[in-house]
Amino acid sequence: MIQLIVASAEPRFLDFVRETNAEVIGTHEDMGPNLAQRILHDVNASPQSAVLLDISLDVEQGLRTLEQIKQSGPDVYVILSDMNCTQDFLLRSMRSGSADFLQQPLKRAEFSEAMTRVEQHTQRVQRQDRQIGRMYSFVGVKGGVGTTTAALNFAAICAKHGKSTVLVDLDMDSGDAASYLGLRHQYSLADVVDGLDQLDQAMLEGIMVRDALGFQVLCAPEEIERSRLIGEEHLREIGSFLIERYDAVIVDGSRALDGLLLSCLELSESIFVVLTEEFPAVRNAQHYLSALARAGYGMEAVKLVVNRHEKKGSLHVSLEQLKQTLGASPFWVLPNKYEEAMTAVHEARPVVMKGNAELGRSYRDFAKKLGMNGQPPSPGKK
Ligand SMILES: Nc1ncnc2c1ncn2[C@@H]1O[C@H](COP(=O)(O)OP(=O)(O)O)[C@@H](O)[C@H]1O
Ligand SMILES: [Mg+2]
Known part of the structure; x- marks a missing residue:
């Protein structure tokens, strides 16, 4: 219910407001010079409330109060x-800062429209206070380029x-994320879809598994039949739900660029296209980027991540050639460190x-470039 603080020297005005379904939490009939202070005192006590100020007694003083x-x-x-x-x-x-105006004599319909505007305003403010999180999607131009590794390290x-x-x-085909992290899971994305009618955070946290590092993993279904039942609409709904409740939602998009993946890209703040310097990967990257462009994502929307970079080696496409072929500079280049990468999988630690x-250092610097600096920021919302 909307809470109102009402100031008016006119008893009928106050009576009118009391008969509406707004909750009057303070009234001021004395329009004296310290009216503003008295109203502010009430607002301090109930910060959600709105003020209705009748200035008909003395317009100039009323505007001063405002x-x-x-x-x-x-x-x-x-x-x-x-x-x-x-x-x-x-x-x-x-200009003096009023948010709305009601002409007297007050009318029910106009009054209730004004109350709707208060409510919309309050909701907007609440949404701004609770900043929504960000989705970061990692997609690979082909299998094996390091998409999963990048996504889980970033998480x-x-x-x-x-x-x-x-x-x-x-990745509904191999679902590597959980196994790279050594996590056993019973439930998956398919269970979220099954329970979509009752989707809430408690249910979700029962389905996700928590990694020792503190992030949650929403695993891919193990059974192909269940994966097939997951639709674009489902992912849109689940994705929006996630960014409203978590600071960072990282998508391991190791899969073909299909409708499901596109429905996540729509919600993503950043799209990292992972590739390597191998010829087939660069050629695929060309196709991949043009498919993305056809879907409306130009080079401004995507960030290229070149993985397994070799300083020298004639078997590879050089960074310079890669830049020319793809028409964009890589956002980040990760070194080729097969042993480090494999040891991490073996030990199930990113x-x-x-x-x-x-x-590991290169990944940390990558995150720094994205604005995650040395010190952890103040605790995020939970
Ligand atoms: N920077 C790297 N240097 C060497 N090997 C890497 C690197 N990043 C990933 N790998 C290895 O490449 C293989 C494929 O990685 P993965 O993340 O599963 O790729 P994708 O998800 O694209 O299939 C894994 O064995 C992984 O350990
Ligand atoms: Mg993968």
């Missing part, structure tokens, strides 16, 4: 009310920075957790 309120409480939502409402007057009241970094983090494994591994 200005004083807005000076000390710029976010206070004030509705002015007066008998007349000339253009000039409305303009003045807006580990996000968790280490105190962000509430979810890794979503979209390589980024190894202080002395070169590949």
Whole structure:
């Protein structure tokens, strides 16, 4: 219910408001010079409330009161009310910071529309306060280029920075994420889809598995038959739900560029296209990027991540050639460190957790470039 603080010297005005379904939490009939202070006192006690200020008794003083309120409480939502409402007057009241205006005599329909606007305003503010999280999708131009490795290392970094983090494994064919992390899971994305009607955070946390590093993994289904039942609409709904509740949602998109993957890209802030310097990978990257472009994602929307970079080697496409072929510079280049990568899988620990591994360092610098600096930020929402 909307909470109102009402100031009016007119008892009928107050009576009218009391008969609506707004909750009147404070009234002021004395319009004296410290009215603004008294109203601000009420607002402090109930920060969600809006103020309805009847200035018909003395317009000049009323506008002064409004200005004083807005000076000390710029976010206070004030509705002015007066008998007349000339253009000039409305303009003045807006400039003084009123959010809305109600002409007197008050009418039910107009009043309730004004209350709807208060409610919409409150919801907007709440949404802004609870900043929505970000989805980062990692997609590979072909299998084996290191998409899963990149996604889970990035998830580990996000968790280490105190962000509430979810890794979503979209690879319904092999679903490597859980096994690279040594996690056993009973439930998967298919179970979320089955229970979509009752989707809430508790249910989701019962389905996801928690990695020791603190991030959650939403695993891919093991059974192909169940994977087939997952649709684009489902992923859109689950993805939106996740970014509303977690700071970072990382998608392991080791799969073909199909409708399911595209429905996640729509929600993603960053799309990392992973490739290597091998000829087939670069050729695939060309096709992949043009498919992305046809879907509306140009080179501004995607970030190239070159994996397994070799400083020298004639068997590879050089970074310079790669840049020319693809028409874009890599956003990040990760070194070829097969042993480090394999040891990490063997030990089921993301390589980024190894202080002395070169590949781990490169991943940390990658995250730094994305704005995740040395120190973990203040704890994220949970
Ligand atoms: N920078 C790297 N250097 C060497 N090997 C790597 C690197 N990144 C990943 N790998 C290895 O490449 C293989 C494929 O990686 P994976 O992440 O499963 O790729 P994808 O998900 O694209 O199929 C794995 O054995 C992994 O350990
Ligand atoms: Mg993979």
